[in-house]
Amino acid sequence: MQVSSPQRLVVIGGDAAGMSAASAAKQTLGDALDVIVLERGRWTSYSACGIPYWVAGDVPSADALVARSPQEHRRRGIDVRVRTEATGIDLDAGRIEARGPRGGTSRIPYDVLMLGTGAVPIRPDLPGAVAEGIFGVQTLEHGAAVLETLQTHQPRRAVVVGGGYIGVEMAEACVRRGLRVTLVDQAEQPMGTLDPELGARIAVAMEGMGIDVRTGVEVTGFDCAAGRVRAVATSEGAIETDLVVLGIGVRPEVRLAADAGLRLGRLGGLRTDASMRCDGRDEVYAAGDCVESWDRIREDWTYVPLGTHANKQGRVAGLSIAGQRARFPGVVATGVTKVCNLEIARAGLTERDAAAAGMDAVAATIETTTTAGYWPTSEPMVLKMVARRSDRRMLGAQIIGHQGAAIRIDTCAMALWSALTVDELVYTDLAYAPPFSSVWDPVQVAARAAVSALD
């Protein structure tokens, strides 16, 4: 059991997970709990997912991405210390070591510790990888750095390395800023979280937007001049550029936790129970991009660094710390993005995921429209559904299409959540009117196709 009435909570990391935990705990316990948050950067509670849209110009300023500033949190009684970096955790003593904005080091004791240290962009171990003009995109500071470069260096060309969520979003952002954009991906197709034949359609659509998509290409290094990147060296020759965005993923930021002796999972993140208690300890919690999450479909640990989980896990941690019963029930790996006018979404397992998990699965792909076909704003969409042969359970769905297509993934996510068979999904009661759907909802048309594939 946890310490029954903690008096001081120390949170490391002031973004989604950390501040959600701090807020939920403080709101529940009020004056009975002191909450201190140590945040390395300047901002708290911001939408990291919004950074590409800030860079693109869709969002006017960093402030727009900030849900709650340090001042606002302080007004709610939370002692937020920005530009303050935790440098050590002493689990036995129950104490954090931190370096403040003026460089001084302090020791801060805690009754409960909450780790919301997030993730760091993976930087390839290649020549030139630390040159100026090469950016990861994970914090508002990163976004500000990219924007500053756009202003001061007026780049004309950009290379985006990696074709995942951040990669395609930053490719769009650079296109919107008028740059000539090349996307380089080591895989055969971009958006490797989708099956390759859907990735191929995304590649074609991106080419249509003027993005030079080079797949199956390995980055071997970065050519620099005066410490600044000027070309990306690849297995198929150099690509001259003024700016590089790294979109090859992130890894859990767990250095402090690991140094303190907290055990890591196979995927490099912290492991928690459903209350977000860390490594079997009653007084240490973790949430957000630094933890692994339970995959409800594969029934195994997974790593899905997304703001939506960070907020929910943070809230669960905060409520748990405050002595309330709260559980984070796991994920079904729902994800959504867009690149220009192409919407992309997925939930659950792809056909490839299912095979990798050793499941005997069938897949069905349909081409349909977002609304009744005769409706004037009807847009094309492709929906692929995967189902398990043994118990006919829906395993996953992938969608690409135009406006109104991607949000359909929520129907699929809910079906996955409740472990519906594709047979049952066919007959669920989804909304129908011509401006909103075909009479058989696209999800149900796909479910029918999956039923046929199973029969």
Added chain:
Amino acid sequence: MQVSSPQRLVVIGGDAAGMSAASAAKQTLGDALDVIVLERGRWTSYSACGIPYWVAGDVPSADALVARSPQEHRRRGIDVRVRTEATGIDLDAGRIEARGPRGGTSRIPYDVLMLGTGAVPIRPDLPGAVAEGIFGVQTLEHGAAVLETLQTHQPRRAVVVGGGYIGVEMAEACVRRGLRVTLVDQAEQPMGTLDPELGARIAVAMEGMGIDVRTGVEVTGFDCAAGRVRAVATSEGAIETDLVVLGIGVRPEVRLAADAGLRLGRLGGLRTDASMRCDGRDEVYAAGDCVESWDRIREDWTYVPLGTHANKQGRVAGLSIAGQRARFPGVVATGVTKVCNLEIARAGLTERDAAAAGMDAVAATIETTTTAGYWPTSEPMVLKMVARRSDRRMLGAQIIGHQGAAIRIDTCAMALWSALTVDELVYTDLAYAPPFSSVWDPVQVAARAAVSALD
């Protein structure tokens, strides 16, 4: 058990339910089954829900609303007989009496009978209610009649009686055709399938579109000149008009079935089992607007005449007739519509429904946005969620808002389908990216508010 291998299926009614049954049975049994469909009108398999949009001009022609014409069905081996009206059912003899396009009467024996007779618009029993210029809107023939009147009589004013789905959709259609529109509703608010405070918002929005909304007003008759309507008499005076649209609901078309001795439910529709077998008989099936459906939440019969159920029930009937195992699992009363740019959706029980069903429920209403608040195309939306106090189960949701709001009802419908508690709904894995959602999805923000209301 049903007749194990029927040789002749006769279907009465060639729209969604009837043709879905005919198609599913024929596709499964092929040449082993003769399928005869008797359709009173000229069209088959059409989107009745699309009629208001055809009248509005969004859809160019009746043909666009026809998913499959009689000719197309015939090419698939179904003997479709249009302009042919069933006039009697002899259950003991297993025989239908029908009148063909030239007036001759024929007797058609069947092994299995499928009733897809649909619904008829309710016409008030009031003076003048059968005058010319007064229209119900249920079949393509009705839509054609309204359009013909628009062309030949060039009406300038329209009165829509009733503020339900058809009422608000036809009000929009008339606005789009340049008419001055008055909507008269006996209830205190339009859209009586939503709670009244949401209905009030819809009324305000419709007023903003130039529609004169008169609620709490009873229609007492219709003034006519030369057999043509020229004013609607109401409890608050006469409203001059050139055209009247009745949107006061429909009732199951069960005259033939009742005459034949088939038992009706409390709501006036046919009762079937989950295979769509009618009244305990092995050789009679029914589906669509002529049947009552099982409400999974109230665990009672309900009447929801919608094309989506007609298609699904028809398919279940057809598969069952063909000897396959198929079940229609009931409804959660999901509905969606729009009036001009206002989207309206509901699923499950309203607060008023829950009270009427004797359930102790709480409700929470949130005002939010369709996407991240900082996203440029973010639109306002209101979401009301109802939950049961005893077991914290979500009971229903209602949404009004602008583009992208209403489709969220599908998430709610899926939660209702799987009987989720609001607590669980808070932590489900819905898609998040700024162009698609706030980081806490609107549905989850509402679920959190419901949790607070329960605590």
